[in-house]
Amino acid sequence: DVKVTQSSRYLVKRTGEKVFLECVQDMDHENMFWYRQDPGLGLRLIYFSYDVKMKEKGDIPEGYSVSREKKERFSLILESASTNQTSMYLCASSPNVPGGSSDEQYFGPGTRLTVT
């Protein structure tokens, strides 16, 4: 069964703290993604990775960095958390299917981060 797990469901951090959000998938997927979800804005892509040690910026990378040292793990880092980074963070993964016949993304349960 397909599974994407995230390290925490809820997290409360103080302004200025360094925050690590971890995501692990057990499907041997090449692609992994980090989104943030805010009411009325849908899902916005922060960063994604299509291979180990590879990363690309999404639509809103400012204030975030990522790390992918192993295929199954993709970490999101907030170098200095700010209150405007309070949000729901969703990790997803997808396989590279020849011919692009299915680009389905599998999502983790999400981490609700509050920065005070």
Added chain:
Amino acid sequence: GQQVMQIPQYQHVQEGEDFTTYCNSSTTLSNIQWYKQRPGGHPVFLIQLVKSGEVKKQKRLTFQFGEAKKNSSLHITATQTTDVGTYFCAGMPVRGSARQLTFGSGTQLTVLP
């Protein structure tokens, strides 16, 4: 960059009524996907449309992809309380980074019993 607009933002229907959500992209898409997110849950893939003019059905759900591959719709016939949730479309551009999706803002469906 690519933008995907989705309307309406909210929809309340009586159980048994139909429901439609619409999605429009600023650029031509390689494919479009639809996801459902139940309250308190995470998005779950429903379907992917690839061909111009494509229509696919899943029981009471009908998905369409426009001829120009820039718009799409999801129609639910005779809604049930189990249909409650937020429905997102997500478009993959023809050009640009592989496998990167741009999500619409979602339509939150409430079904009144």
